[in-house]
Amino acid sequence: MSAARRALLLVASAALLTACSPTAPPASNAPAATSITELDYYADEQGSAAWQKVLDACAAQTGIRIERRTVPTAQMLPKILQGASSKTLPDLLFTDNPTLQQVAATGALTPLSDYGISADGYYPGIVKAGTYRDKLYGVAPGVNGLALIYNKDLLTAAGVRPPSTWDELTAAAAGLTGDGKYGLAFSAISSEEGTWQFLPFFWSNGAELSRLDSPQSTQALAYVTGLVTSGSASKSVVTWNQNDVADQFVAGNAAMMVNGSWNLARLDEQKSLHYGVVPIPVPKAGAKPVVALGGEVGAVPVTGGPTQQAAGKVLTCVLAEPTMLQWSKAHAYVPSKTAVAAKFGAEQPAMRAFVDEVGSARSRTTELGEKYPKVSQALADAIQASLTGKLPADQALKTAQQAAGS
Amino acid sequence: MTLAAPVPRRGPRRDGRFTAWAFLLPAVAYVVVFFGYPLAANVVTSTQDYTVKSFYTGEAPFVGLANYAAVLANPLFSTAVLNTVLFTAGSLVFQFGIGLALAVFFAGRFPGGALLRSLLLLPWLLPLVVSGAVWRWMFDQDHGVLNAASRLIGVGAVPWLSSTAWALPAVILTNIWIGIPFNLVILHGGLRAIPASLHEAAALDGAGAWQRFRHVTWPLLRPVTGIVLMLGLVYTIKVFDVIMVVTGGGPANATQTLTTWSYRLSFHDFAFGQGAAVGNVLILAATAFGLLYLRSAKATLAEAAA
Numbered sequence: 260m261s262a263a264r265r266a267l268l269l270v271a272s273a274a275l276l277t278a279c280s281p282t283a284p285p286a287s288n289a290p291a292a293t294s295i296t297e298l299d300y301y302a303d304e305q306g307s308a309a310w311q312k313v314l315d316a317c318a319a320q321t322g323i324r325i326e327r328r329t330v331p332t333a334q335m336l337p338k339i340l341q342g343a344s345s346k347t348l349p350d351l352l353f354t355d356n357p358t359l360q361q362v363a364a365t366g367a368l369t370p371l372s373d374y375g376i377s378a379d380g381y382y383p384g385i386v387k388a389g390t391y392r393d394k395l396y397g398v399a400p401g402v403n404g405l406a407l408i409y410n411k412d413l414l415t416a417a418g419v420r421p422p423s424t425w426d427e428l429t430a431a432a433a434g435l436t437g438d439g440k441y442g443l444a445f446s447a448i449s450s451e452e453g454t455w456q457f458l459p460f461f462w463s464n465g466a467e468l469s470r471l472d473s474p475q476s477t478q479a480l481a482y483v484t485g486l487v488t489s490g491s492a493s494k495s496v497v498t499w500n501q502n503d504v505a506d507q508f509v510a511g512n513a514a515m516m517v518n519g520s521w522n523l524a525r526l527d528e529q530k531s532l533h534y535g536v537v538p539i540p541v542p543k544a545g546a547k548p549v550v551a552l553g554g555e556v557g558a559v560p561v562t563g564g565p566t567q568q569a570a571g572k573v574l575t576c577v578l579a580e581p582t583m584l585q586w587s588k589a590h591a592y593v594p595s596k597t598a599v600a601a602k603f604g605a606e607q608p609a610m611r612a613f614v615d616e617v618g619s620a621r622s623r624t625t626e627l628g629e630k631y632p633k634v635s636q637a638l639a640d641a642i643q644a645s646l647t648g649k650l651p652a653d654q655a656l657k658t659a660q661q662a663a664g665s
Numbered sequence: 666m667t668l669a670a671p672v673p674r675r676g677p678r679r680d681g682r683f684t685a686w687a688f689l690l691p692a693v694a695y696v697v698v699f700f701g702y703p704l705a706a707n708v709v710t711s712t713q714d715y716t717v718k719s720f721y722t723g724e725a726p727f728v729g730l731a732n733y734a735a736v737l738a739n740p741l742f743s744t745a746v747l748n749t750v751l752f753t754a755g756s757l758v759f760q761f762g763i764g765l766a767l768a769v770f771f772a773g774r775f776p777g778g779a780l781l782r783s784l785l786l787l788p789w790l791l792p793l794v795v796s797g798a799v800w801r802w803m804f805d806q807d808h809g810v811l812n813a814a815s816r817l818i819g820v821g822a823v824p825w826l827s828s829t830a831w832a833l834p835a836v837i838l839t840n841i842w843i844g845i846p847f848n849l850v851i852l853h854g855g856l857r858a859i860p861a862s863l864h865e866a867a868a869l870d871g872a873g874a875w876q877r878f879r880h881v882t883w884p885l886l887r888p889v890t891g892i893v894l895m896l897g898l899v900y901t902i903k904v905f906d907v908i909m910v911v912t913g914g915g916p917a918n919a920t921q922t923l924t925t926w927s928y929r930l931s932f933h934d935f936a937f938g939q940g941a942a943v944g945n946v947l948i949l950a951a952t953a954f955g956l957l958y959l960r961s962a963k964a965t966l967a968e969a970a971a
Contacts, residue, residue, distance in 0.1 A: 336932065337932060340717065340720040341720075343720045343721040344720040344721065344723075361717045361935065362717075364717060364718055365717050365718050365720060365721035365722070366718070366721050366722065367721045439807070441807075448913065448915070449912075449913050449914060449915030449916065449917070449918075450913060450933070451933075493806065493807055493827075494806055494824055494827040494828070495805060495806045495807060495826070495827045496827075497826075497827050497915060497916040497917075498801070498805075498826045498827055498912070498915070498916065512807070512808070629717075632933055632934060632935060633933075633934045633935075636929070636933050636934060640917060640918060643915050643916045643917035643918075644917040646916070647827065647828055647829050647916045647917050647919075648828075649829050649917045649919075650917075658740075662740075
């Protein structure tokens with residue numbers, strides 16, 4: 260049967276899956292494994308180098324050789340499924356937190372309690388993201404979220420203060436628009452990335468993923484649509500991913516952008532660019548922004564005794580405070596333990612807005628579990644339909660609710 | 666297949682037949698392993714409730730035609746079918762038309778002709794992902810080169826990829842650009858096979874350029890035309906990467922075709938059975954066109970033989 264399943268994958272995505280599957284050596288009866296395989300999707304130069312350092316540190320510390328493999332983000336889940344069907348899963352994997360539910364549901368993961376890893380001290384949101392049916396299967400060394408990043412020089416020149424509410428954001432974006440520049444840039448691409456960028460507006464306004472067509476949800480989508488129809492944000496947001504958004508910001512085409520902390524290092528490289536970071540504006544003054552929790556969780560697949568234990572040891576090392584801090588600094592993530600994050604925020608002023616937001620951030624899969632990808636896709640479709648003017652916000656969301664419910 | 670034909674019918678020449686089969690075997694084995702088996706697996710999957718869990722446990726309950734019913738009931742089905750038809754027809758007509766015009770142009774010999782012709786092959790040599798990414802930049806509404814040009818001539822900026830009306834023409838345009846070299850090369854080869862003496866005779870009879878094309882070139886090019894269009898159809902109907910890179914099926918599903926939708930059902934919604942069902946619908950359509958072509962090719966051959 261495993262061959263049949265591999266054949267299915269070949270048919271379904273021959274172009275994407277032509278790379279050979281990793282062949283992990285079968286678990287022997289040896290008392291301790293001295294080498295493990297690891298899979299992640301840190302394919303960008305900076306993130307990959309930072310992650311390699313974390314793995315090197317833990318290899319030295321545990322005496323376990325780590326054979327690393329990296330795939331592009333979009334191929335992560337197909338790769339895991341392929342590994343699951345051919346029993347060639349890596350010993351340790353780091354995947355986007357919303358996919359953990361899918362992988363855990365296959366029964367391919369081991370509970371982290373097997374390796375003495377507990378949820379103590381972590382932000383509750385990230386614990387929820389890693390928990391499937393009351394068992395912890397994945398934890399992150401660092402998390403991330405979205406904030407509003409602004410160009411200090413452009414705001415000063417226009418006499419605009421960084422906005423903190425929706426009304427202020429509307430006014431600021433309008434005031435900064437002109438001369439071929441847009442006030443605001445964000446991503447509304449037709450995938451998870453688009454949904455993820457919309458969720459801070461959606462959740463901060465009190466909407467829930469279980470009901471996409473609620474008044475709160477409609478209001479949030481109408482608000483974001485208004486930013487585009489008024490011309491304060493480019494109509495091209497429906498084609499931009501978050502890297503494109505950062506490009507627009509760096510090029511000076513956008514005065515403000517919604518983006519993640521992992522882009523800060525790239526902004527720092529531009530010496531002439533002076534930027535500031537504030538939390539995502541909220542519907543009403545005094546409210547707390549609710550962003551979606553991002554970042555990768557580490558998990559240990561079922562591969563057989565000794566390598567599993569070795570992978571558990573490496574994961575424990577990655578989650579230890581020094582490595583957690585090292586990773587967070589190198590890739591601008593927020594440490595996923597509250598105490599470590601507090602220390603980190605005090606040292607890194609540019610990260611403070613992100614650290615503040617993580618406390619109230621939500622896991623995307625808490626409410627829906629395995630159903631999340633379908634709902635997320637339906638919501639991304641609704642966002643695109645509304646932003647392109649194909650459907651008004653309320654109708655787009657009604658359609659999405661029907662698609663998500665079916 | 667062709668090897669089996671020359672075996673003489675008279676007399677039981679067993680070892681001859683055996684040799685023929687031995688020659689045939691590798692091809693048969695290849696087709697069975699790399700085409701037959703995945704195809705059958707895809708058909709089986711389309712009748713199963715195949716989820717993420719099935720990959721690990723191997724359990725996927727049989728659900729009959731439920732996946733097909735679900736796919737047909739999905740409002741995206743008609744969108745995907747219509748987009749596939751428009752994409753295929755639009756690409757074919759212009760790829761072929763422009764390819765033919767260029768082939769006729771290059772059939773005449775002139776200095777630098779060969780160099781120009783090989784330069785025109787460039788789109789064919791580039792990886793599709795690269796072509797797609799470059800076109801995506803060119804289509805950018807605010808900073809793309811296409812809109813810079815349109816502003817220059819006084820036409821406003823076109824929302825190429827950010828409007829549901831323009832996105833499909835944009836991906837078709839990209840695919841036409843990619844497909845022209847193939848049409849050019851094959852048709853150019855076909856033109857070279859037409860004896861120059863026929864054109865000369867027609868010219869002596871007083872036929873103009875258009876009449877020579879209409880009454881000499883076009884009829885003699887017909888067999889090649891059939892092959893080009895057929896192969897073009899099969900290539901175009903299954904185009905995936907171009908659309909995926911340029912628009913990802915968006916905005917708001919405006920460029921969702923059967924291939925991108927099949928991928929999305931499988932790898933975003935994890936409805937692998939439904940994804941397989943859409944894939945099979947596509948295979949059926951391609952097969953239908955393939956059979957049509959075989960019939961017309963047979964008729965052409967019979968005509969030629971008569």
